[in-house]
Amino acid sequence: xxxxxxxxxxxxxxxxxxxxxxxxxxxxxxxxxxxxxxxxxxxxxxxxxxxxxxxxxxxxxxxxxxxxxxxxxxxxxxxxxxxxxxxxxxxxxxxxxxxxxxxxxxxxxxxxxxxxxxxxxxxxxxxxxxxxxxxxxxxxxxxxxxxxxxxxxxxxxxxxxxxxxxxxxxxxxxxxxxxxxxxxxxxxxxxxxxxxxxxxxxxxxxxxxxxxxxxxxxxxxxxxxxxxxxxxxxxxxxxxxxxxxxxxxxxxxxxxxxxxxxxxxxxxxxxxxxxxxx
Numbered sequence: 001x002x003x004x005x006x007x008x009x010x011x012x013x014x015x016x017x018x019x020x021x022x023x024x025x026x027x028x029x030x031x032x033x034x035x036x037x038x039x040x041x042x043x044x045x046x047x048x049x050x051x052x053x054x055x056x057x058x059x060x061x062x063x064x065x066x067x068x069x070x071x072x073x074x075x076x077x078x079x080x081x082x083x084x085x086x087x088x089x090x091x092x093x094x095x096x097x098x099x100x101x102x103x104x105x106x107x108x109x110x111x112x113x114x115x116x117x118x119x120x121x122x123x124x125x126x127x128x129x130x131x132x133x134x135x136x137x138x139x140x141x142x143x144x145x146x147x148x149x150x151x152x153x154x155x156x157x158x159x160x161x162x163x164x165x166x167x168x169x170x171x172x173x174x175x176x177x178x179x180x181x182x183x184x185x186x187x188x189x190x191x192x193x194x195x196x197x198x199x200x201x202x203x204x205x206x207x208x209x210x211x212x213x214x215x216x217x218x219x220x221x222x223x224x225x226x227x228x229x230x231x232x233x234x235x236x237x238x239x240x241x242x243x244x245x246x247x248x249x250x251x252x253x254x255x256x257x258x259x260x261x262x263x264x265x266x267x268x269x270x271x272x273x274x275x276x277x278x
Contacts, residue, residue, distance in 0.1 A: 112131070
């Protein structure tokens with residue numbers, strides 16, 4: 001599950017420090033996150049009513065995210081404040097200005113799993129000891145002939161609890177273990193805000209065509225996938241569910257609440273591929 005040693009972040013990398021949003025002319029990435037009360041897929045309904053979409057990503061990328069328990073929405077930046085105001089946000093809002101962060105940086109801690117958990121990682125059952133997930137990222141501006149974009153790479157990591165055991169003495173506990181299978185690369189464009197949250201792979205988020213009447217009921221907008229219909233079978237939690245949902249007993253993700261990571265890119269109007277000639 002580990003990435004190459006050359007990509008490893010500092011082990012003492014901090015979580016959010018609450019730096020303010022950027023001033024005019026400053027470019028890079030701002031990250032916010034909060035928890036919403038979301039019984040009945042309210043987040044999906046509200047985001048859709050504020051212009052959010054799922055289909056800006058290729059199907060293969062959406063499926064990759066869903067496999068690991070994630071969903072990514074994109075909404076117009078101009079609608080962001082209205083969208084955030086309509087959500088049932090519970091507790092503190094955290095924010096951080098990262099600018100460009102080319103080294104892996106931990107930005108969002110997940111709930112602790114005091115008893116560990118067996119997790120579904122790309123169809124494999126993997127037991128993780130007591131510890132917690134975190135979301136790490138790295139990001140930088142990429143200039144192109146058609147205008148710059150923000151490259152964003154997201155990587156869930158797992159940090160076992162620091163316990164005085166033989167494993168800890170051998171250096172195997174307390175290290176952040178990258179979940180390499182869940183790595184995702186994204187291209188963020190100016191004028192949009194991106195919202196990352198969690199959902200079971202067995203649940204399909206579906207948006208009807210624009211020419212159809214939109215039903216705001218949750219059942220019409222977040223229907224179970226076809227394979228989920230029938231007798232209930234035990235389902236292991238995914239990385240996204242354990243990272244972005246408050247946990248309950250036995251290391252299972254809770255219901256009715258979910259965390260949302262919000263990525264706000266700030267890009268220059270232009271960026272040159274070559275140094276300016278003076």
